[in-house]
Amino acid sequence: MIKVLVVDDEENIRLLYREELEDEGYAVTVAANAKEALEAFRSTPFDMIVLDIKMPDMDGIELLRIIKEENKDIPVVLCSAYGRYKQDFRIWACDAYVVKSADLDELKLTLRQVLSA
């Protein structure tokens, strides 16, 4: 089973993503902040990470940098309510960027594309 780590500071979003992605057949682990995320990332090998950008302790962009420094091969998908980070040069290392929506079809499609790339 494909193992996905979902990092988001909002509990409801975590729940929604977990359920939706599990329905798609992924094994989902969730983390509520950067600290939890790094602990999970360093203890378990994941096939893919979905990162929220705006989080209280460390933002997803910084987390992306740390993750890619430690394992540049792991695909990371940024998923944010903000569209404007698309133009931020610091996200160059991410594999895809999805703007959050209640319709999760785009996210699901993106995950499939990133995995098959």
Add this chain to the structure above:
Amino acid sequence: MIDDHLGLEILKEISRIASSTLDLDETLEQIIQIIKNKMRIDAIYLAEDPGNLLHLRASSGLPLEASGQVKLELGKGVTGWVAEHKCSLALPEAMQDPRFVLFPEIQEERFSSMLSVPILFDEACIGVINVHTLDRREFSAVETAIVETIANQVAGALRNALLFHNSQRLLKEQTILYDIGLAVQTTLKLEHGLWVILSGITMGEAGGFNRAMLFLLNEKNHSLDGEMGIGPDSEEDASRIWAEWGKKKVDLLNWIMVEADKDEFKHSRFNRFVRSLSFPLVGEGNILTETALQKQPFVVSDPHQHPLVTREFIETLGVEAFATVPLIAHETALGVILVDNRYNHRPITQEQLRLLTRFTTHASWVIENTRLFGKLLDTNQELLSTKEQLIEKEKLAALGVVSAELAHEIRNPLVSIGGFARRLEDKLRKVSAEHTGIEDLEKATEYSNIIHTEVNRLEQLLKNILLYSQAGALNLEEASINEIIDETISIFKSGLYGKNINVNYEKCDNLPALFIDRQKIRQVFINLFYNAMDSMPEGGELSIETRTQPESHPPDHVTVRIEDTGGGIPQEAFQNIFNPFFTTKSSGTGLGLSICRKIVESHGGTIHIVNNIGSGITIFIHLPLQKPADYYKN
């Protein structure tokens, strides 16, 4: 004829005149009286300017009508020869002399002998005194010397009177120019200033022309357009006006100020006639346009012989002899003044022309000052409106920042609400598939569907708000506007077809590539096409056209015209169409057009809408060909 005694007496009389009066006409008159009474001098010729024509100014024993009429060219006839060679000539047999030319109006053929003496001053001949005798006789050296001495005295007296006359004339001229200058400065309206100057040109005591017409350069139409005409409407009118002016012994300045305020001049037939005239600057030139183009004055004494004057021109303006002077400021021609003496038929004198030039200098500066003042007002107005626009922009920017933050804060809970509503709906559908016929279950499915549909709508609204607040950030690349329109049309193809809307696309084939943000410009067309489609629910015509502007080379921007047949927008709504959150649609965010404007303006372009109530609206988008300035990018 003249002995020593008479000679002395004449000299005494002439010196008495010289010390008693300085008036030119009076001096001349008195000299003539002495000549008539004391000696048989027959004619005295004077040249107004040395080296110019000699006018017969006084005579005795010659026909009366000859005085003032006879003009001799330098070197022509005995008198002309004397003036040219500046030496006396005594001819016992005048008519036998090869230099003799018969002027019938003087009736010189009655005389046998003739003594002609130049009136010299400072090496210049300012006139000639002629003595004729009926009987043939020799003139003695003494006689010649006496007449020469008289001529010298006459020269002195005349010279003094001439100098005085000139200085008086200059003084008067200065006073008039001063008065007119003051009047011009006091009036604020351009037309009043111009009226004062044209009046000066035509007033008897100043320029003295019968009519003056002012033409101004129209840069837009490349033509000389009639601006003002001062002068009587007709011959009868002319004599009435001059009679009135003659009676008026009022202060010129006061008179000007009072008359200018009456604005009566505007209604004169002549003024209206001049204002109806226009002469193109390109193509076949005429004397007016040549005056402006060459920045040269012209004096036309016989218009029928002048190469730049057509018969049509003569007939239209009703001119005989006339003069044209350019109005020049900062070495640029602003217009032309044409003057003539249509009613009293007086020839145009050098003095009139000199004064005219001074008036035109005044007129040029009046026009130039008004132009600059107008420019200043415009610039001021522009600054004010720019300031207002800036404030408006700042407000909008602030609104943008607030709404962007708000939108993000709302988006996360919306994702949860919408996402779970979908899940709920899915789950309910599964349950109701297993347990059919449970009414509440079906209702619950429907309700959750409503929730997620409404969330979709809210998300769309947020997307628009975010788009609006982020329209400034451009991702510029070289792109073809035709291609973007083609793409947009193909997106809309089925929708337009379904609504029975015909698309008519006039594509300019050699359109240069633009530096634009492809996605954002496409968004503009998407929004505009949506609007057009919504305005034509019963079908209609959507016309799109691309072209370069100006169409002559090199173009500086590309224009896209989008026209629908949706009936236009009610006037009160039209004023608000670019305002964010304003909409005439029952559903819609009211951001479509404001996003369009923001995107186009962030490209350094402009968008404007022509509202044809009853038929439809036409939208013009102008995008500059050069790359937008860097500051537009953020």
